[in-house]
């Protein structure tokens with residue numbers, strides 16, 4: 479299945495998707511970053527995947543940025559759009575256009591800790607467990623139907639950094655697994671919830 483991956487940073491999730499691409503039956507047609515310094519661009523180039531930089535600072539409005547991003551994505555006619563550490567809030571027009579085709583990974587056990595600094599916030603809240611979630615993207619930030627989660631125990635001596643490191647290891651397993659469900663046609667978005675093999679998740 480043809481996919482486009484959107485990134486903003488290091489791209490370690492992108493790397494895990496690249497490394498598993500043949501197993502999960504995904505052809506990564508392009509990697510698009512809103513940040514020209516994203517290390518993930520180099521990861522894509524090393525794997526001969528076309529890259530694009532589309533800097534949001536160059537656009538007068540969020541809507542204009544999203545329209546241009548959408549035109550770029552559509553050139554590749556992807557069946558799946560993967561947000562792998564893409565740190566931009568998307569307009570409702572954009573998320574509606576790709577409803578049911580766009581997945582995001584978020585570093586928390588949603589619905590807990592939507593938004594930024596999730597690891598520190600989980601520590602500050604005295605949580606016993608933390609983790610990552612993959613969800614369908616809707617207009618609600620980090621609020622779309624959850625597909626799957628992976629959790630880790632929070633240890634007494636954890637810092638945000640040590641916790642982030644363990645959560646990332648989980649992310650690298652979780653995201654390719656969920657993407658594979660999608661490429662196999664097992665995963666759908668139905669009336670505000672996700673289904674796997676026809677069963678509500």
Ligand code: GRF
Pocket residue numbers: 485486487488489490491492518562563564583584585610646649
């Ligand atoms: C990950 O923790 C992801 O869940 C979050 O941003 C981080 C991106 O890491 N949205 P990377 O760029 O994949 O290394």
